[in-house]
Amino acid sequence: MTAFTQSWTDTFSSAYADEPLANLSWFNASPGLELIKRVIDGTLKPGQRLIDLGSGPGVDAVFLSVQGLDVTGVDLSPDAVARAGRWAELAGADVEFIQGDVLDVPLPDSSADVVNDSFVFHNMRDDARSRYADEVHRLLKPGGLFLLNSFSDKMVPGTGPRRITSEDILSTFTADRFECVALYVYRNVPTRTKPDQLHWFGEFRAR
Template identity: 35%
Template sequence: MPVHDRSSFENLYAGQPRWEIGRPQTALLAVADRITGAVLDAGCGTGENALYFAGRGQTVTGIDFLAEPITIAKRKAAERGLTATFLVTDALTLKELPEVFDSAIDSGLFHVFGDEDRRRYVDGLASVLKPGGRLFLLCFSDQEPGAQGPRRVSRREIEDAFSRDWVVESIESSRYEVRPDPHDASFRDGGPRAWFVVAKRV
C-alpha cells in the first residue's frame, strides 16, 4: 500500500488498526536503553512508542501524515501528563524538519513505501539524525507467508536501502504484535513476521 493512499489509512483509523495495541512494541522495549537522547518517531500513529520514551524523560517528536492519529496522540500525552511534540507531517519531507535527533524509531512505516519513496525516506532520515545516531526499525518481513498486510521486505532490500550514509549494525527476525481479531484469522501465530533493524548514521 503506498504511503500516500491516504483514504485507506484514514479508513483504518476510523476503527482501531490492529497494530494499535495500547502499548509500545516489545521489540522496541527490548532495546529501550539504546534509544538515547532526542528521539524521532517516524509514522508514530497514536503515539504509544513515542510516549513511552517521553515517559523516560526524553525529548520526543512523533510525526504522522494523518491528522486523526496525531490528535489521539496529543490527547494521550495530556491525559498522561507527558510532554511530547506530535506533528502532522509527511515522512517524505523530513528534510524540512528544523531539528536533528540522536535516535529515530520506525515501527511500521518503512514497508509502506515504493522503491523511489523509500529512497527519499531513508535520505530524509539521514538528514535529521546526528552522525553516530541510530535508527531502530521494525518492518514487515518476506518471511511472512501470504499477501495479507503490507509489502514484504527482504534482508537484501534493507541492506540496499541503507548502503549510503549508514552502517547496518544488525538485522534480526522479530514479530509485530497485533490486536487479536476474531473476524480475521491472519497473523494469529504470535503476530506477523518482521525484521528488527539497527542502523547507524555515519
C-alpha cells in the same frame, strides 16, 4: 514525490478518523518489543532527542517520552496526530506530535540522536525508498541511531502491508550512509487478524 500510494494514504486517514483503535488490524496498544529492550539495556536513554516517524496513535512515542526521552512524533494523518495528543495527555507525557510527510519532515538537519520507524518503510513505494533514507540521514546527528521495524517476508501471506526482504532494507540504507549494527527477524505481539507477527528489526548508525 509521495511516500505512499493514494489508496493507502486514504485508508490510513479514514481509519484514524472513524474507527476505534481496537478495531484496527495493526493496533495492539503495546510499544515495540525491541524498543522496550533498548530502554532496558540503555541504548535508549533519558535526555536523548528522538523523532518517531509514522507515529500513528502515539504508542511508541508516549512510551519513550515516559522513559525520559525528548520525543517528537510525525504522522501524515491529522486524525492520528489528534489521537496521539489525547493519548499523551492521558499519560501525562510531554510529547510533541506534528503532521508531516516522512519524505519532508518539518524539522532541522541533525536534530535527532535517534530516529524510530514505526512500521513505515514496508508501506512505502519503491521509488520513494531512497528519498526516505536521505531524510532519515538528514535528521540524524553524525553517529545517530536509526531503528527500523518492518513486516518481514517470513510472515505468512495476507492482507495489509507487503512483506519485504533483508535485501530491500540493506539496499536502501546503504553502507556509504549507514553502518548496519543489527538486522534480524523477531516475533512481535499478535493481533486478532495477524497472530503470527514476524517482523524485521534493524539498527543502523548514521555515518
